[in-house]
Amino acid sequence: MMRQILIGMTVSAFCAGAAVAQVAPEAVAFTEGAVEQSLSGAAGNPEEGKKVFATAGLGNCVACHAAEITKDIPFPGTVGPTLDGAADRWSEAQLRGLVANAKMTFDGTIMPSFYKTSGYIRPGDAYTGKAGTEPLPPVLSAQQVEDVVAYLMTFKE
Template identity: 35%
Template sequence: MRGRALLALLPWLSGAVAAAGVEVVGDAIPQPLDGLAGDALRGRAIVASRQQGLCLLCHSAPIPEERFQGTLAPSLAGAGARWSAGQLRLKLADGRRLNPDSIMPAYYSEEGLQQVGRAWQGRTLFTAQQLEDVLAYLLSLKD
């Protein structure tokens, strides 16, 4: 039944992540943002950063040198085996497209945000390159 419910949402999911002009197809953004290739080492640094990605506030990841990793969200270990590049790209860009109740930040969207600080108005949290770098790191996590 859950699969049918997701299929019923697919017309809603298709379209663009408005502010970024990114084409969503089903449950994924199949094309790299701005045609960019990601760098897994830079992505790992963003995921581990307590100032930039803040991923470890909610997620745990196979980054043993980082203490106090989160347990609110799924572990990032094995993310590259669980989801396709396009699916992960959409989750990062704007996971609310898949789960409107998600607490995960929309890293590449300006749409529907609330209480945005003046310095961040009209900007995305990640640049296209940063998102593709984080994606490259997540795709490297197969176990």
């Protein structure tokens, strides 16, 4: 019994710590499109980021972007520019800003914003076909943004 209480306390203390470190979508600070601070308060994992990049229900970046380094991911799209050398062109903070809200870097871009809860033009309610009401959950979690940024940091030429 005592042991269960102790475990419970440890878990909630851990969660409270994580909640403090995490930056909420509406609190992200952009400086000319770039975001200096880790959104999750933790480092990204490039392996997980590759999944975010490749998975349709997550980033689905591959639907619009190809790159030499992603050539094992099938069906790359060509709507967006190829991302070869993205980490040479952009800093980590700029890449984080691009993934969180690309409109802060490219005015009017069709690239989706992956970490925002409002300001959508025609939001849908998941796959119900109904209109959604804001605030909507962000497409990616703070950690998923960090993971895909860590993956992008490996795109060097």
